[in-house]
Amino acid sequence: MSTRNIIFSGMFLLGMVIAMVPENTTKPYKLTAEDMLVEVQGAAEMVSADDVAHWIISQDPSLQLIDVRSPDEFQTYHLANAINIPLSVILKDEYQDLLDQGVKMNVLYSNGTLNSHQAWMILRQLGFENNYVMQGGLNYWFDTIMNPQAPSVYSPDEEFAKYDFRKAASGALGGGGAVALTAPAKTKSDKPKVIRKKKKKAPAGGC
Amino acid sequence: MGPLVPQEIISASWNLFIAFGIGIGFGFVLEQAGFSSSRKLAGMFYGYDTVVLKVFFTGAITAMLGLLFFSLFGWIDLSLIYVNPTFLWSAIGGGVIMGAGFIIGGFCPGTSVCAAAIGKIDAMVFIGGIFLGIFFFAEGYPLIKDFYMAGSFGPIKISDFFGISGGVMAFLVIIAALVMFKLGELAEKKWPREEY
Numbered sequence: 187m188s189t190r191n192i193i194f195s196g197m198f199l200l201g202m203v204i205a206m207v208p209e210n211t212t213k214p215y216k217l218t219a220e221d222m223l224v225e226v227q228g229a230a231e232m233v234s235a236d237d238v239a240h241w242i243i244s245q246d247p248s249l250q251l252i253d254v255r256s257p258d259e260f261q262t263y264h265l266a267n268a269i270n271i272p273l274s275v276i277l278k279d280e281y282q283d284l285l286d287q288g289v290k291m292n293v294l295y296s297n298g299t300l301n302s303h304q305a306w307m308i309l310r311q312l313g314f315e316n317n318y319v320m321q322g323g324l325n326y327w328f329d330t331i332m333n334p335q336a337p338s339v340y341s342p343d344e345e346f347a348k349y350d351f352r353k354a355a356s357g358a359l360g361g362g363g364a365v366a367l368t369a370p371a372k373t374k375s376d377k378p379k380v381i382r383k384k385k386k387k388a389p390a391g392g393c
Numbered sequence: 394m395g396p397l398v399p400q401e402i403i404s405a406s407w408n409l410f411i412a413f414g415i416g417i418g419f420g421f422v423l424e425q426a427g428f429s430s431s432r433k434l435a436g437m438f439y440g441y442d443t444v445v446l447k448v449f450f451t452g453a454i455t456a457m458l459g460l461l462f463f464s465l466f467g468w469i470d471l472s473l474i475y476v477n478p479t480f481l482w483s484a485i486g487g488g489v490i491m492g493a494g495f496i497i498g499g500f501c502p503g504t505s506v507c508a509a510a511i512g513k514i515d516a517m518v519f520i521g522g523i524f525l526g527i528f529f530f531a532e533g534y535p536l537i538k539d540f541y542m543a544g545s546f547g548p549i550k551i552s553d554f555f556g557i558s559g560g561v562m563a564f565l566v567i568i569a570a571l572v573m574f575k576l577g578e579l580a581e582k583k584w585p586r587e588e589y
Contacts, residue, residue, distance in 0.1 A: 194574070197454055197567050204461045205564035 217311055231306055233293055233318045236348065239331050239355040242266050250290040254305045255297060265295070265327075266359070273301050276308060286314040295320040295327075332356050395469035420507050429508035431499025431515065438496045441586040443577030450570045457563050471559075481544030498522065 187195075217225070225231070241249040242265065251268035253260050260270040271281050273296075285292065286309075294302040294317060302319045309317045320327070329335075334352035337345040397403040403411065426448060427433050436442025463469040495501055498519045500508060505523070508516030534541070546554070552562035 193451075194571055197451075197458070198571065200458050200462075201454075201564040201567035204458060204465070204560040205558070207465060207560060209464075209558050209560060 217313070222307070222310070225310065231310075231318050232321045234321050235327050235331055236351065236355075238265075238293055238295075238320050238327075239352070239359065243355060243358050248289070248291050250284070250292045252284075252292050252294050252305075253296075254294055254301050259297070263324075265324075268295075271305075273305050276305055285309055285317065286312070288316060290316065292317045293320050294318065296323050297325055298323045331359065394467075395463065396473050399473045399475075419503070420510070423504055423507045424511065428504045429511055429513065429516070431508070431513075434501065434504060435496060435499045436586070439586075440580035440584040443574075443581055446577050447574055450573065454563075454567055454570055457566065461559060461563055476548035476550060478548045479544075479546040480542060481546060483541045483543070486540065494522075 238249075238251070242251075249267075251265050253264050253268045253270045254273045254276065255270075256272050257270055260268075260272075264270065269284070271284070275281070276285070294305050296302040296305075299319060299322060302323060306317055306319050322330070331352050334349055334356060337349050394402075398405070398408045423429065426444070428445070428448075433442055434445055437445045460469065460471065460474070464471045491501075498505070498515075500516055500519050502523060505516045505519040509520055530537075550559070550562075552559045555562075
């Protein structure tokens with residue numbers, strides 16, 4: 187058999203093999219375990235609930251909230267303008283364009299942070315950028331943004347500023363009371379009482 | 394692992410450098426295979442020499458099988474490979490113009506540069522024609538824009554269009570190539586030419 191015919195037969199055989207094997211659709215991971223560890227420790231994927239509240243109120247067009255809970259839970263309550271992509275179907279093709287893009291900032295949330303973090307890790311492994319996790323999830327959202335607790339009078343001013351913002355945000359987002367509270371003017375009575383220690387008695391008796 | 398450039402395993406500037414090396418190699422092989430002779434290329438159309446068909450189809454099949462097997466072994470992620478978007482009518486129109494130029498001039502763009510490098514004057518004229526064509530295309534673009542953009546299919550593959558696997562498509566291409574090689578050899582026997 188001539189060289190030419192050997193080459194042609196080789197091509198034919200290889201073609202038959204490639205026609206019969208299933209196509210390899212697995213994509214190699216974009217991140218190694220070490221890369222992932224660095225990302226997770228950096229916690230750069232976290233955004234605070236306060237930031238999210240601020241973006242919602244100021245109607246930031248780059249914000250895209252993604253609810254990874256079940257459709258039932260989503261129906262019961264969801265953040266304004268959020269879309270529902272349950273964790274179980276996050277790999278479906280129809281969501282690829284939403285999750286793999288460089289324009290908007292996707293903020294994932296669930297009740298806690300477990301499911302949203304699971305979703306984030308899957309997306310990160312696929313190499314998708316611009317996905318973030320709302321710190322504390324909806325539970326924290328309710329505790330802090332919707333029903334903020336007044337800080338104790340001894341708290342630093344930043345705590346009051348935060349409380350004021352949360353109180354206002356809560357009003358804007360349909361939560362509890364809408365009355366903003368400013369830090370109370372510190373009066374004399376606010377001064378911590380000085381509790382004087384009793385003087386130690388001189389040891390009774392003697393040597 | 395692959396592709397190396399989109400995943401930045403090879404940087405963009407090294408990419409250009411490597412492309413330069415591959416280009417030199419490609420030109421060297423073209424010249425060695427005698428492709429700088431316009432008679433050899435024109436022979437494809439007159440039927441007395443079908444080496445061009447065989448060389449380019451063998452090259453395409455080698456690359457195709459290589460990519461598919463690399464993908465099978467997990468060495469390359471085919472979804473990251475750039476696929477040229479298809480504009481049906483400009484592809485047909487361009488093919489006709491290119492084919493006509495091929496017969497009339499006796500070169501394809503690559504071989505004309507090869508032949509010019511060894512001092513063939515007709516090849517230099519051919520390259521001048523290429524630049525004239527580029528100039529008139531660019532200046533006349535508004536006139537032909539509608540035709541140019543018509544029949545847009547995006548970056549589609551024939552296998553996706555017909556809903557068959559890439560492997561089956563590759564096998565069909567190989568069979569088509571082998572049939573063409575056989576027909577080419579029959580043509581060489583039917584219309585032989587002693588010296589060209």
